[in-house]
Amino acid sequence: MSTLLYQQIARQLADDIRKGFYKPGERVPSVRKLSAQKGVSHATVLQAYATLEDQGLVRARPQSGYYVHQAPALTAPPPVMARVEPPHAVTRSGIISEILRQARRDGTIPLGAAVPSSEFLPLRALHQHMSRVTRFHGQRAFSYTFSPGFEPLRRQVAIRMRDAGALVEPDQVVITSGCVEALQLCLRTLTRPGDLIAIESPVYYGLLQLCELLGLQVIEIPTHPETGLCLDTLARAAQAWPIKTLVVTTRAGNPMGATMSETNQRRLVAMMAQRGIPIIEDDIYGELMFDHGRTRALKAFDCSDTVLYCSSFSKTISPGVRTGWVIAGKYQEQIEKLQTFTTLSASSVSQMAVAAYLENGGYDRHLRHIRQQYRDNLACFQLAVQQHFPEGTRITRPRGGFILWLSLPEQVDTLSLFNLALEQNISIAPGIVFSNSDQFNHCLRLNCGIPWNRDTERAIVTLGLLAKGLLDGSVSMIASQPGARHA
DSSP: OHHHHHHHHHHHHHHHHHHTSSOTTOBOOOHHHHHHHHTOOHHHHHHHHHHHHHTTSEEEETTTEEEEOSOSOOOSOOOOOOOOOOOEEOOOHHHHHHHHHHHTOTTOEEOSSOOOOGGGSOHHHHHHHHHHHHHHSHHHHTSOOOTTOOHHHHHHHHHHHGGGTOOOOGGGOEEESHHHHHHHHHHHHHOOTTOEEEEEESOOHHHHHHHHHTTOEEEEEEEETTTEEOHHHHHHHHHHSOEEEEEEOOSSOTTTOOOOOHHHHHHHHHHHHHHTOOEEEEOTTGGGBTTTTSOOOGGGGOSSSOEEEEEESTTTTOGGGOOEEEEOGGGHHHHHHHHHTTTOSOOHHHHHHHHHHHHHTOHHHHHHHHHHHHHHHHHHHHHHHHHHSOTTOEEOOOSBSSEEEEEOOTTOOHHHHHHHHHHTTEEOEEGGGGOSSSTTTTEEEEEOOSOOSHHHHHHHHHHHHHHHHHHHTSSOOOOSSTTOOOO
């Protein structure tokens, strides 16, 4: 009970600070006063203030009390939209792979890859269900579960799709080895080498790698950091070019964090259906929307069976279980056939354990908890970036998920920043990996799915100092090659 109390008190104070009730430098209520106000022990209040210290919102002054540390208001503007460029083949896979290899070094603070910290995942519960599955259902758990997958899990996915506004049946769900396999199966079903597809700009780098692997050309459609894909630009592109499919995220996109309005989602589905162009929806962050239940997936507006829906539990339960799914409508038979002759099936143990966890009923409680944690984390990162990064830095304002997109002054090459940061054991995701063009070389993505604490804050301060050094020339530019070292 005390844990819940101190978290509630810390959250209320954090909200008050961000709303400006307490100004930077002002003293917040003393431990004794807050203890009396809330009817809790001094120890509970001290835990709350320790939490706020870890978030960088207050600082203790010896024999004086606690004071607001960071500015409460996010005033940095959001990034601007990209320019339109003609279609081209993807050529970034090599540099993306090398950057990812370098970023996985042991001992780095992982601000690059969008992987949630284990502290935010239900690993204990998952381990318990995994143990029960292997103990009591070992013969089935260690056998193949052929496409379309474990029926109890498909049933649980169909139930969860109701929250996204999509009414589907269990037999319409195909379980995959993560969301990337779902995307790959959809692209292989809808395209052939040399075909042109439309993607967002900037876009998740894994999609660029996948397109290069499949020999696809891409046309990048500018994406607004708050409202998502520019539909007018997409309409003009679809009229001018033979686009085979569109890959899009309409809820908490990666890397911009944009969420498309229901009006625009309806317009998008209708526009593409009219042109006979199917849509592949990547909704991997959909269950991490902060106002959950108030937003719907694109699939909810699909009346003509033209939206192929892809998602996974990688961001909410565990990336290691490799459990995703695709709802492909009229393309399902082709999807199942492709899966059977490639990966054969997703892991049986993982499917059964995830199904047991979902059936147990703790998943929604877990989601409510981590949504609030990610919301708090994003606020801490945003304010810290605003305080420590160069003037002119632009910051997104996601309505879900745990990633931020930053646009720095154009003179700052974030690939050089990437190499400098690695020297300080900090990994970031430079903007070069999120586009097939050079439009975002001054941008970067931050993973906020790690605990906000003193080490994380120090990493942001260090990144800000390095960025300022690149801007004013006090830090030497590093050759724009991944893995280059600072002498």
